[in-house]
Amino acid sequence: MAISISIPNYTLLPFLYLLLFSSYHLPIFSINVTDLLTSYPDLSDFTNLLTTTAVAADLAHRTSVTLLAVPNPFLRSSSPDLTAGHHPSSNLADVIRYHVLLEYLSLSDLRRIPPNGKLITTLFQTTGRASSNSGTVNITFNPSSNAVTIYSPTSNATLLALIKTLPYNISIFSINSLLVPYNLDLMASETRPLLGLNITKALIDGHQFNVAASMLQASGVVSEFEGDEGGAGITIFVPTDDAFADLPSSVKLQSLPAEKKAVVLRFHVLHCYYPLGSLESIVNPVQPTLATEQIGAASFTLNISRVNGSVGIDTGIVQASVTQTVFDQKPVAIFGVSKVLLPREFFGKNPIEVNRPSNGGGTPGAQPPDIALSPEPGMYNPAGRDSSPTGMEIRSMAVAEKLGLQRLLLGLWCIWLNYPYLWR
DSSP, X not given: OOOOOOOOHHHHHHHHHHHHHTXXXXXXXXXXXXXXXXXXXXXXXXXXXXXXXTHHXXXXXXXXXXXXXXXXXXXXXXXXOGGGSOSOHHHHHHHHHTTEESSOOOHHHHTTSOTTOEEEEBGGGGGSOSOTTTTEEEEEEETTTTEEEEEOSSOEEEEEEEEXXXXXXXXXXXXXXXXXXXXXXXXXXXXXXXXXXXXXXXXXXXXXXXXXXXXXXXXXXHHHHHHGGGTTOEEEEEEOHHHHHTSOTTOOGGGSOHHHHHHHXXXXXXXXXXXXXXXXXXXXXXXXXXXXXXXXTTSSEEEEEEETTEEEEEOSXXXXXXXXXEEEETTEEEEEESSOOOOHHHHSSSOOOTTSOSXXXXXXTOOOOOOOOOOOTTOOOOTTOOOSOOOEEEESHHHHHHHHHHHHHHHHHHHHHTXXXXXX
16 A cells, blocks of 8 residues: 655755755855055065965965964064064064964954953964964953054064954954064074075985975076075975986976976975974975975965874875985975975866966966955054955865765755645
C-alpha cells in the first residue's frame, strides 16, 4: 500500500526561500590600506612607511585589524624621527607593525574598555622577535575625559580621531605619538658596518647551488639582494641543483622572459632577516616577498610554517622544506630548500602578466572596482574629500558566483520536484 506524505506549504516554502537566498554570499575581502589612506595628506608619511616596510602587503591578507596612524606633524617630531630614512628597515618595520592591532575595534568598543585597560596583541608579536609579551599594548578609557590612551612599556599615545572604519574588517585611528616596542633600539644598528657578502660566491661554496648562482648572476637581481644587506636584511631560499633537475618537463623556467625570471628569483627572498629559529617559531605564516613589493599587495606571498619538525614553505602549488643553512650572519640568512618555489601567479591555472596594473585602475587585467560604503557619523574627513572607502577589493568572486548558481539550480529543482505540494 502506497503511503502518502503531505508536506504543508507553510513548511516547505520558507525552506525553499532560505535555500534560494542563501546563494547570495558576502564577498571575501582583502585590505589595501594604502588606498584607504590615500585621501589623507596629513598621514602621507605614515602611509609611505607602511609601503616601504612592506607592512601594507602583510595587511592585505588580514581582516579584523585596527591601525593606529601617526599624522605627519607628530611623526616628524617623534624621537627618533622615522621619516629621516636612516634607520635599519627591519627595526623600522617592527615599529610600524606595533601600530597594527590584531583585533577590530570600533569607537564604541574603545569606550567600553574597563578602567584597568585591555591588553591587545599587535602585528609585531607575530614576528617571533618580540620578547615575552612585548608585542602587546595596553589600551585604557577615561570616562570623565573620554580619552583613549594606548600604553607601551616605553611610550604612550592618545587617540585623536577615527579616520576610517569598514565594520569588522579594519578601523583606522590617528594617535598623537609614535609607539615604540620595549627593548627595540632604533639607533643601535645605524652604524653597523655592511656585511659585504658575495651571495653568488657563498652559493658556489655551498657546492650544490650552482644553477641558482648562475641564474642570480645572469639576471642581475643578486646586486639588489646584496644592496639590502645594510637595510632590513634578507632571507633567501635557494633551491638545490637537484631541485632544478626535478622540475617537471612542463615547467619551462629557463624559457621565461627575463623580467618574469627575475620575479621568480625575487619570490625566493623575504625582505627581512630571519634566522632558522625565527622561521621555526614564526606566528604569521603568510610572508610577503621581494616580488610582492614589486608586483603588489596580496600577490607572490609564501606560506611558512613548521611541518614535521622542519620549516615548510608553501607557494600554493609547491610545497618545499628547508634542508640546510647555507649562510646565517645578521642581516643575511640563506637556506637551501628542497624544491624550486614556483609562484602560482605564473605557474597556476590563471597566470598573470608582470606588467599588469596593480592599483585597481580601469585598464584590462586590473583588479575589480572598489566598493563604496557610507562613512560612520562623525568620522574624520578632510574638507572636499570623498569619504567613500576605496581599499577593499572583491576576492574570490568567481567561486562565490559558482556556488550561488549551484544553489539557485538546486532550489529550482526542489521547487519543480515539490510543485504538487505547493498549491494544495
